[in-house]
Amino acid sequence: MNITISNTSEKPIYQQLYEQISALILRGELGSGFCLPPIRQAALELRVSVITVKKAWEELERSGLIHTVTGKGCFVAEFAADEILRIRDDMILKQMKSDISYYKSLGLTLAEAIELLKKIYASP
Amino acid sequence: MNITISNTSEKPIYQQLYEQISALILRGELGSGFCLPPIRQAALELRVSVITVKKAWEELERSGLIHTVTGKGCFVAEFAADEILRIRDDMILKQMKSDISYYKSLGLTLAEAIELLKKIYASP
């Protein structure tokens, strides 16, 4: 499941977890019904606290991306094909609005933004 | 000097202050030599603690955007005309790299990104 956690990052660990797993689901790499590892096992593998994993799982459930069955485990929710796209687009839209308000505040024009975007997208 | 502070924002107050004032300087609205309001006065007007304002001012100084003269006040630093552009571009580049790595992780293509960018830039 290729998750990487940085202890030195400014972002809280639970949020790093949340972002990476939600990305896996929204890109379709974790399909509907997929069973996430138990929090204790995930905590061991990622070398983080159980509490931290639990918090990330809770956030995922709150976003409607997973679905907890007590005593069974946590499963990726069932999505209609277009529903998953809608959720993804909402997340991107929300984020991009915030990003762009920052660019605008520094006086970046649309043309400059597009040029930069192309350049950065091209690099790995 | 239109500064707006949100006490409920996730961002710390001193950082909101830092971002807004650095934007004013980088957009050229506060020219070289401009004297910022005294920290005590700014604290009163913004209804925050003196220390919070000071912390923001310190960050501005650390970034080289202002310089402090004890007993006199805090002044916007002297910039070569192109230097200010270079600083602005560095800030934008750094931020955009981080933003785009998020878009990519959600599988957004360059074409989609540009389209969204245009749409959001158009709205106010």
Added chain:
Amino acid sequence: MNITISNTSEKPIYQQLYEQISALILRGELGSGFCLPPIRQAALELRVSVITVKKAWEELERSGLIHTVTGKGCFVAEFAADEILRIRDDMILKQMKSDISYYKSLGLTLAEAIELLKKIYASP
């Protein structure tokens, strides 16, 4: 971790702290990964305010000598063996340039300076 604070010194307390701890790190007495005492505990032991300790710790982080993990503590950064020497030499060079410009302004010759240097270095 022998730290001594003088309340009567002209130097601010946080700077005394910064200088002594950075010296410990640069001399290699606090190795990579070493965990500094929690700021509240350090404040108690040194009989200064928590905020004063925090300010010193922040300066250390800004210099890249330590890194802070929220909820965990503050750890001496990982250095390549020669990197730590480079940082030390930069600090000494910068300081010595300033010192020597003062000696020169008082008309001290190189020969006199070396002689004095030897004499003072010999004394404890």
Added chain:
Amino acid sequence: MNITISNTSEKPIYQQLYEQISALILRGELGSGFCLPPIRQAALELRVSVITVKKAWEELERSGLIHTVTGKGCFVAEFAADEILRIRDDMILKQMKSDISYYKSLGLTLAEAIELLKKIYASP
């Protein structure tokens, strides 16, 4: 009298004044009996406050380098030839002791110090 004042320096202005004038006296460029300019004139020329100049003059008097005659002006004190050397050496010794304790705290050896000293003295 070639005095240069930096408003952006970390050093207080009165101390910059004090250091530069005491250097002029100790190097012998301002001989015994030389009359310093009136504080109001000096303040005008240096574009600093009268209070600041006064403070510097007072420090000079306290060090025994000048001598104020009310209603007449401030005059460089009378020194025996060797006395001026003694004062200069005291000042340098005091400063160098402090400087060297810093070098030692960073683990700089005497040999390294001498080498650096030669290198920096050679450069302008």
Added chain:
DNA sequence: GTGGTCTAGACCACG
């Protein structure tokens, strides 16, 4: 438990 932020209020140095 840890660090992160914010507050109100005090005293000092500088100009």
Added chain:
DNA sequence: GTGGTCTAGACCACC
């Protein structure tokens, strides 16, 4: 008047 430092004490986020 300005900024610089320090204090005690509070609340929050994270682990």
